[in-house]
Amino acid sequence: MVQLKQVSLRLKSIKNIQKITKTMKMVSASKFTKAERELQAARPFGYGPRKFYESSRLIKAAVDSKDKKDAAAVPEPVQEKPEDQEAQKKLKRIYIAMTSDRGLCGGVHSGVARRIRREMTARNAEGTTHKLVCVGDKARALLRRAYSTSMLVTVKDIGRIAPVFADASLMATAIAESGFTYDVGEIYYNKYFTAVKYEMSIVPFFSKIRIESAPNMTAFDDVDDDQLECYAEWTLAALLYYALKQGAASEQSARMAAMDNATKNASEMIRKLTLLFNRTRQAVITRELIEIISGAAALK
Amino acid sequence: MALAFRGVIRNVARRLQVRNYADAPKGDEMALTFAAGNKVFYDKQVVKQIDVPSFSGAFGILPKHVPTLAVLRPGVVTILENDGKQNKIFVSSGTITVNDDSSVQVLAEEAHPLESIDRSAAQEALSKAQSEFNSASNEKAKAEAAIALEVAEEIVKAASA
Numbered sequence: 141m142v143q144l145k146q147v148s149l150r151l152k153s154i155k156n157i158q159k160i161t162k163t164m165k166m167v168s169a170s171k172f173t174k175a176e177r178e179l180q181a182a183r184p185f186g187y188g189p190r191k192f193y194e195s196s197r198l199i200k201a202a203v204d205s206k207d208k209k210d211a212a213a214v215p216e217p218v219q220e221k222p223e224d225q226e227a228q229k230k231l232k233r234i235y236i237a238m239t240s241d242r243g244l245c246g247g248v249h250s251g252v253a254r255r256i257r258r259e260m261t262a263r264n265a266e267g268t269t270h271k272l273v274c275v276g277d278k279a280r281a282l283l284r285r286a287y288s289t290s291m292l293v294t295v296k297d298i299g300r301i302a303p304v305f306a307d308a309s310l311m312a313t314a315i316a317e318s319g320f321t322y323d324v325g326e327i328y329y330n331k332y333f334t335a336v337k338y339e340m341s342i343v344p345f346f347s348k349i350r351i352e353s354a355p356n357m358t359a360f361d362d363v364d365d366d367q368l369e370c371y372a373e374w375t376l377a378a379l380l381y382y383a384l385k386q387g388a389a390s391e392q393s394a395r396m397a398a399m400d401n402a403t404k405n406a407s408e409m410i411r412k413l414t415l416l417f418n419r420t421r422q423a424v425i426t427r428e429l430i431e432i433i434s435g436a437a438a439l440k
Numbered sequence: 441m442a443l444a445f446r447g448v449i450r451n452v453a454r455r456l457q458v459r460n461y462a463d464a465p466k467g468d469e470m471a472l473t474f475a476a477g478n479k480v481f482y483d484k485q486v487v488k489q490i491d492v493p494s495f496s497g498a499f500g501i502l503p504k505h506v507p508t509l510a511v512l513r514p515g516v517v518t519i520l521e522n523d524g525k526q527n528k529i530f531v532s533s534g535t536i537t538v539n540d541d542s543s544v545q546v547l548a549e550e551a552h553p554l555e556s557i558d559r560s561a562a563q564e565a566l567s568k569a570q571s572e573f574n575s576a577s578n579e580k581a582k583a584e585a586a587i588a589l590e591v592a593e594e595i596v597k598a599a600s601a
Contacts, residue, residue, distance in 0.1 A: 184475035184483065188537060188545035195507065195539040305477035305549050359540050361508035367495055370511040374535050378547050381477065 144420050151413045158406035164244070165399035172335070172392035174302060179332060179389045186343060186382035189375045197355035198346055232269050234292070234315070234325035235260065236380070237279035238387045240299025245395035248387075251340045252328045253282035259326075265290065271320050275311065275384075292318050303388055308381035316373055323350055325376075329383035330390035336397065338390035345379050348372040470503040471543040472519065474529070476551035481529060482519070489520040490544060492536050503542050510536040512548060514594040516601075528554040530598050532591055559599040566592040 193199045235256050239249040260270060267289030274280040274291070276298040284291070293314045298307075324346050331341040348369045351357065363371070472490060474482040490501040493515030512534040519527040534548035569592040573585035 181475065181478060181480050184473045184480055184545065185547055188473060188475070188535075188547050191539060191543065191545060192509070192537045195541065309549070356540070359507050361506045363509050364496060367511050368509065370495070371509050371535050374511065374533070374547075378535070 144417070144424055147413060147417045147420055151410065151417055154406055154409050154413065158403055158410065161399045161402040161406060165396055165403060168245075168392045168395040168399060171302070172389065172396055175385070175389040175392050176332070178302060179385045182382050182385035185378040186386070189345070189379055190343065192375075193344070193346065196351065196357050196360065198350065199344060230269075231323045232271075232321065233263075233265075234271050234273060234320070234322040235290075236273040236325060236327040236383070237275060237283065238327060238329035238383045239274070239276035239279040239282075240387065240391055241277040241297065242299045242391070242395075243278060244398060245391050246398045248330055248338070248391050248394045249276070249278035250282060252330065253279055255340050255342075256283065256328055257286065260287065260290075271318075271322070273311075273315060292320055298384075299388070299391065303381070303384040305377070305381050308384055309377045311380050312373055312377035315376065322347055327379060327383045329387045330394075332386050332389040332393065335393050338393060341386075343379055343383060345376050346372070469542065470501070470505075472546070473544070474517070474519070474546040474548075474551075476531070476534070476548040478550065478552075481527075481551065484543070485521075487519055487521050488524075489518075490546070491518040492546065493517070493531075494536060501536075501538060501544055505538050505542070505544075507540045508536075508538045512536060512546070514591040516554065516594075516598045517546065517548075517551075528598075530554055530557060530595060554598060557595060557599045559596070562592065562595040562599045566596050568592075 190199070237252050237256055239252055243249070256272070259265075263270065265287070267287070270290055271292035272283060272287055272290040274283060274294045277296055280291075280294045293311075295311055295314070324344060327343045327345065329341060329343070330338045332338050346354075348365075348371075351368060351372055469486045470488075470490075471484045472482045472487045473484055474480070488502075492499060492501065492510070493513050494510035495513050496510060498515070499510075512531055514532050515530070517529050517531050519529070521527060529551050530553075531546075531548040532550040534546065534551075537545045537547075539545070566589075569585065569589040573582070573589045576582040576585045
C-alpha cells in the first residue's frame with residue numbers, strides 16, 4: 141500500500157521541477173530569439189573567409205553551390221595524390237570545439253566532442269601535432285580524459301551571455317599566443333538551420349603559410365607579409381565569431397526543445413501521480429469507513 | 441549659389457556615370473558583402489565602387505579589380521551604390537577580400553554610418569585615449585593605447601569632415 145504522504149510529496153516535487161523546466165524554456169526562448177537575430181549579422185563572417193578559401197583553391201567545396209545553378213560547372217575537385225596524403229599526415233592541426241559552459245540542451249555538446257574524437261582517432265592524432273582548443277567547459281569535460289596531451293587552450297565562461305566579437309578576438313589572441321604554429325585548423329560547431337534543426341558542421345581555417353602557398357594564390361595581388369599574417373589572424377577571429385554565434389543559436393534552440401520535452405514529461409508524471417494520489421486517498425477513506433461501520437455493526 | 445551649382449554639376453556627372461555602368465555587360469558586376477559585428481550593411485549587393493582604407497594605403501575597388509587581400513585600418517569606407525548614392529561608413533578594423541569572381545567581402549569589427557557618429561563623444565574618446573596613451577606603463581599597454589588613439593583620431597577626423 142502506497143503511503144498517501146509519500147505520493148503527495150512526490151507530486152509536489154515534480155510540480156516544482158515542471159515549474160523550473162517551464163521557466164528555463166521561457167528563458168531560452170527569449171535568448172534564442174536574440175541569438176537568432178544576432179546570427180543574421182554574423183553570417184557574412186562565415187561566408188567571407190570561406191569564399192576566399194574557395195577562390196584561392198584552399199578548399200574544394202563551392203560555397204555558393206546553393207544559390208547558384210551552375211554549381212556543377214565550378215572547379216573540379218583537386219586530385220589527391222599519395223604524396224599529398226603523406227603531407228596531410230604531417231600537417232599540424234588545430235581542432236576547435238565550439239561548445240559552452242551550460243548543459244541541459246540535448247546532444248549539442250556531445251555531438252561536437254564525439255565528432256572530434258572520431259576525427260582524431262581516424263587521423264591517429266598525436267599530442268605534439270594535433271592540438272585541441274576547447275571553447276566552453278563542456279568540451280573540456282568531454283575531451284579532457286582522452287586527449288590531455290593535446291590540450292592547447294581552454295576558454296571558459298561561454299554561454300552565459302551572448303557572445304560578442306571581443307570574445308572571438310580574445311580567443312584568436314590566445315591561440316596566436318599559445319606558441320603553437322599550426323598549418324590548418326578546423327572549427328567544430330553546430331550550424332543552426334531552423335528552430336528544430338541544427339547540424340554538426342566543420343569550418344576550416346588556414347595559417348599564413350598555407351594561404352601563401354595556396355594553389356590559386358598567384359591570381360591574387362602581392363600582399364605584404366605583415367598584412368597577410370594580420371589577415372590570417374583576423375580571419376580566424378571572424379570565423380570564431382561566426383561559429384560562436386551559430387553555436388549559441390543552436391544551443392538555445394536545442395535547450396528550448398529539451399526543456400519543452402521535460403515539461404511535457406513532467407505533466408505526464410503529474411497526471412499519473414494525481415490519479416494515484418486520488419485513488420490512494422479514496423482507498424484510505426473507504427478503509428476508515430469500513431472500520432467504523434464494522435465496528436458499529438459489532439457493537440449491535 | 442556657386443556651391444549649389446557645383447552640386448548640380450556633380451549630380452549630372454553622377455547620372456552620366458550611372459548610364460555608363462548600366463550599359464556595361466553583366467560580367468562586370470561587383471557583389472559586395474559588407475558586415476560588421478553589429479550589422480550587415482550589404483549582402484551580395486551589386487555596387488559601383490568601394491573606397492577602403494587599408495594598411496597598404498587607401499584604395500578604390502572597381503569591378504574586375506585584381507584579386508587581393510588587405511587589412512582594414514580605422515577610417516571611412518565609401519561605397520558608391522548603383523543608383524549613385526554614396527554611403528560612408530566608419531570602420532574600426534577588419535579585412536577586405538577581393539575574389540577572382542569580382543566579389544568583394546569587407547568584414548569589420550565595428551562599423552557605423554557616419555551620420556550616427558557623435559562628434560563631441562568622439563572628441564571625448566580621443567582625449568581619453570590620449571591620456572591613456574600617456575599613462576601607459578609597459579610596451580603592450582602602450583601599443584594597445586596607440587591603437588585606441590589612432591581609432592579615436594580617425595573617428596574625430598571622420599566626424600568633422
